[in-house]
Amino acid sequence: MSKQVRVRFAPSPTGPLHIGGVRTALFNYLFAKKNGGTFFLRIEDTDQNRFVPGAEAYIMEALEWLGIAPDETIGKNEKFGPYKQSERKHLYQEYADQLINSGWAYYAFDTADALDAHRKEHEENGKTFIYNHHNREKLDTSLVLSTEETAKRIANGDAYVIRFKTPVDETLHLQDIIRGDVKFDTNLLDDKVLFKSDGMPTYHLANIVDDHLMETSHVIRGEEWLPSMPLHVLLYRAFGWEAPEFAHLPLILKPIGNGKLSKRDGDKLGFPVFPLEWKTDEGTSSGYKENGFFPEAVINFLAMLGWNDGTDKELYSLDELIASFDLNRVHKAGAKFDPDKNKWFNHQYLVQAADADLAIAYSPILEEKGIEVNQEKLTKIVSLIKERAHFVTEFWEMSDFFFVAPTEYDAKAKKNWKEETPLLMQQLIVVLESIEDFSSMNIETIVKEWMTVNEIVMGKVMQPFRLSLVGALKGPHLFDIVEVIGKDETIARINKAISIL
Template identity: 55%
Template sequence: MAKVRVRFAPSPTGPLHLGGVRTALFDYLFAKNQGGDFVLRIEDTDTARYVEGAEEYIEEALEWCGIIPDESPKKGGKFAPYRQSERRDIYDKYTEKILQTDYAYLAFDTPEELDAIRAEYEARGEVFSYDNKTRNRLKNSISLSEEEVQKLLDEKKPYVVRFKMPLDRTLNLEDIIRGKFSVNTNTLDDKVLVKNDGMPTYHFANIVDDHEMEITHVIRGEEWLPSLGLHTLLYEAMGWEAPQFAHLSLILKPEGKGKLSKRDGDKFGFPVFPLNFKDPETGNISQGYRENGYLPDAFINMVALLGWSPADDKEILSMDEMIKEFDLHKVHKAGARFSKEKAEWFNHQYIQMKSDEELLNILKSSDLHLNIADEKLLRIIHLMKERATFPKDIYENGKFFFEAPSSYDEKASKKAWNEETSGILKDLSTQLEAVDFHVETLKNTIHDFAENKGLGMGKVMMPLRLSLVGELKGPDVPDILEILGKEESIARISHAVNNFQ
């Protein structure tokens, strides 16, 4: 049996969409599960839509996700080049080959002529298709004599190469995910294989490349399912064995209807791209999961479960566990609805699984200005990470550790402060001045103070917390005091007393 080889073949026409990440991931998981190779190939034949920087973005995004190609334009490999724009001589060779068969022909129709024909059909309420019913009446090497064709070639008239769709054949097709189905060739048109600039279209180039690169399985989005008949016939025309195909369902909008788009992300407040992407023309920046604080392993875990169910319906899986369990036959036929809440849930789970030291490194590499010793920051992380969904939440929810409150929550102030409170906190400050700022010492000091004064703990703890935090929230007060230190803690208590007098 041939070694399993799969390819992810994006076009550099913009940032990598969530659906593209999932296709790449499923390619990667399947290849590694089967002990095979994962190939990254850049399909850049669509020069009109090429976006500068998109190829580099794709490579960086895959690397961030942990989807590392065995072969790629950057890495090279046995079947290089891996960029279609560099494979022109290969396509030219196979263009000549298919034109020697009865499966392809030259078409000299100009865009203006085809537009005029389409307009005629529309005027009659019909839809024009360049197919086995119309090609004999159009300007091509089927309808024209050899002499007429040669004359046009001699005159350097532009032409495209079209596939000659067979008449009235039933194609029995099979998809790993969707099973068996049939297509009648009379429903398919004569697709362009080679454009008038000599560059192949997706249909022809990817067939040639998949054959040349010995691809055994093609995993791609369901938008390519209608092309399966044509691609199967192209393999037949070239006399090659076709790979196995698996077409992935759509990733759906949060409400479940329609394909997830960037507009949905903008509307509901979540990214649809793995990394930030700056449009080179407009300068507009599209938000990415990385920059929004998602951990790569959490992001990939979330993406993997959009349309695939591992055994026992487990939800938290490492890349190695996903590789071990992945099975294309367990990929769902139905569309997978995206959920922002579920994506955040995954990130929260992975935050909890990270060690304090790992989160320290993440926070220190962020754009937050954390002017605090690592030892204290580790304590803060340990206290605050339980409720954090993103690393920045540790800072946002524990902001009082980094800066003193400039105001006090009004509702909390009414609850925590009365005419006796200022005197109580002044006396407590005197007690705190005399002790070491260690959690157990502070805990005992506050407890003894309240007991000696005949006060309930709430009358001491609530205003003390308000003084330190500005609100009635946060971890245990002795932990806050120890991290802030004696000087800062006393200063905050003093500031609160002056504020409420």
């Protein structure tokens, strides 16, 4: 790649960062790192009406948690700062004026009421009103006013916007890294507003100016921005600047049916769509972090939504993703979000995690329940249950019997407690009392020898034995449970089961 790679993630602080936005940030990050480039974060807050307090900090915290923090952003390596558009608004007027002076833009003084009237008139005639070459010289614009009249109206404080003057009768053949040649007819484009009389640019002007001044080499963004591509390329042409390369990522689709994944889908099906929890006066939206997901698992899962390296490999570390990532292998079609696959990825990372680390993560849950246990024992317990878990938050349900003796016994499992069971359990207690090396393997060997010598059917002992210790026919290897809870507790639980059952 000949030019220095500089890519950006440029969200608006209008609320929590959606998982689709995270995927866009991730692909920018991977592309930058793969090509020895820079990944920077710019906050696009020109629309102050939609600004939500706390959203900016949330975006930064989310990227940090996910391990894809930007190289440059607000307060960090501000080589091309400011990195917040509201602090750059003094720049945009100059560029809007430049477009006016070069004939690429014009002033429009149309009121909202006048434009509504035009729309209604078109609707009544079965047409759609588009503000472009068809009518721009029939409306209230500087294209029909004299220079003096235009200047007078601006001086008088008349409200205006600056619109882009879209070329006529041109077919644009634009190259997209993911989609190839994309064709647009300029006659079908509207003359977008670039600048408002309140001194604030619209997204389109600010985005282009900032990408140029910040030396953005590639614009990697969601598919929903594809219709803006012709305007943006034309703006680069109007300024006489070299345009960056474009890549429009496929949408993340709903788990069932078509359509873009939304928060409502997450609420309905019980999975998060935000990386971190988001609280408002209306309520709390859950986050991946608070739901027990590993950030590495979230990153791995998102990377596979719309991209693969051409193999069947699914599990990648961040370094492996960087090494393998290629925009040319991003799919055009939308990627369906699969909540079960999402959990599967987390399970893979949970199983790979060190038992001691998982024990540390489990400890606060036990502390809340008033249970104290040494880390060595807890690490052993974790090693026995983690293969069946997707999240650390599921550990208690899978291991409560290690810490608390059962007070109730599963109704279906009680069918295994027969008339002869109490006598067998009392005989088992005698066997257990005689064992000095109370390790899982040794206990199992001695108990099974006892059953073999006495010709006792396995099910007559093992199922009531498990029911006594666990309260149900669940849990890891029975003799591993016996070793962890110890001889005295094991015997006490069998005696309790005999007395109750």
